[in-house]
Amino acid sequence: MGNILKKIVYTFLLVSFLVGCKSNPISGRNQFMLVPEDMAISESRKAYIQMLTPIKNEGKLNTDPVMSERVKNITSLLVAQAIAYRPESKNWNWSVQVIDEPEVINAWCMAGGKMAIYSGLIEKLNATDDEIAQVMSHEIAHALLSHTRERMSRALAMQLGLTAMTIAVSDERYGGIAVQGTALAAIVALDLPNSRTAERESDRIGIEIAAKAGFDPQAAVTLWRKMADESGQGDSRFDFLSTHPAPVKRMEALEELTQSMMPLYKNESPKPTHPISVGNI
Numbered sequence: 001m002g003n004i005l006k007k008i009v010y011t012f013l014l015v016s017f018l019v020g021c022k023s024n025p026i027s028g029r030n031q032f033m034l035v036p037e038d039m040a041i042s043e044s045r046k047a048y049i050q051m052l053t054p055i056k057n058e059g060k061l062n063t064d065p066v067m068s069e070r071v072k073n074i075t076s077l078l079v080a081q082a083i084a085y086r087p088e089s090k091n092w093n094w095s096v097q098v099i100d101e102p103e104v105i106n107a108w109c110m111a112g113g114k115m116a117i118y119s120g121l122i123e124k125l126n127a128t129d130d131e132i133a134q135v136m137s138h139e140i141a142h143a144l145l146s147h148t149r150e151r152m153s154r155a156l157a158m159q160l161g162l163t164a165m166t167i168a169v170s171d172e173r174y175g176g177i178a179v180q181g182t183a184l185a186a187i188v189a190l191d192l193p194n195s196r197t198a199e200r201e202s203d204r205i206g207i208e209i210a211a212k213a214g215f216d217p218q219a220a221v222t223l224w225r226k227m228a229d230e231s232g233q234g235d236s237r238f239d240f241l242s243t244h245p246a247p248v249k250r251m252e253a254l255e256e257l258t259q260s261m262m263p264l265y266k267n268e269s270p271k272p273t274h275p276i277s278v279g280n281i
Helices: 002-020 037-057 065-085 087-091 119-124 129-144 147-169 181-189 196-212 218-231 247-266
Strands: 021-023 030-032 095-099 107-109 114-118
Touching: 037 095, 037 114, 037 147, 065 087, 065 095, 065 119, 065 129, 065 196, 107 129, 114 119, 114 129, 119 129, 129 147, 129 196, 129 218, 147 196, 196 218, 196 247, 218 247
Parallel strands: 095 114
Antiparallel strands: 021 030, 107 114
C-alpha cells in the first residue's frame, strides 16, 4: 500500500509540473504555473488587506497627502501603458498606497495591481519623479509578467514536495498528511523572492513602460546607483546568495537598455492615464 501511494504522489507531482509549464505571452518564457490567475489575484487581495490593515490602524498609511498624490499621478501614467501589454489588466482594481516608514526603501506590486511604496524610498533617496516611476514600473512589470503567480506556484510545489517526502519516509499512517488549501495565503505571506530571470524581465519591461509613459530611462540607472550607495554595496560585483543581480551589474544592464528606450521617452504624443485608487484597501 505504501509503495502504491508513493507512486501516486510522485506521478501527481510530475504531471503537475508538466501541466503547469506555460509560455508567458509577454516574455515568451515558460513559467511554472500551478496556481490559476484568478486565485493569484484573489489571494493577493487578501494578503494586501491583511498586510495594510494594521499599518492603517497605526496611522502610517498615506499620511502625507502631497506625497500620496505625487505617487498616484506617476502610477496612473504607468498603469495606462501597462494595460497595453495585457489588455485584461484594465479590469484589475489598480491601487497604490504610501506607507510611512522613513527607514524602509522598498516598493511592491502584487497580482491584480495592488501596489505600495515606502516613504523611505522617496525621502532617503531623494527620488525624482522619474526615479519613482522606474521603481514602480519595475514592480508593475512583475504583476504583468505573472511573477506573483509564479512564486505562489513555486511555494505550492514546495509544499507538495514536502508532503511527498513525508509520505516516503512515513509508515502506513497517512491520514494526517494532506496539502491544506488554506495554507496558500500563508505561503504567499512568506514573499518568496523573484528569480534573477524574473528580475531581468521586469527591468526590461519596466523601463519600457516608464519610457512610454514619459519618464526618463536614465533614471533607472541613477535610482540603482542611489540604492547601491545607500546599501553600501556600490562596488559589489558578486551575486552571492541573492536573487537580485549585484548593483553594478544591474546598472550596466540598464545602461544598455537606456539607449534603445530614449526614442520612446522623446515621443511627445499625449500620455494617457488610468484611474488609481489611493486610501481604500
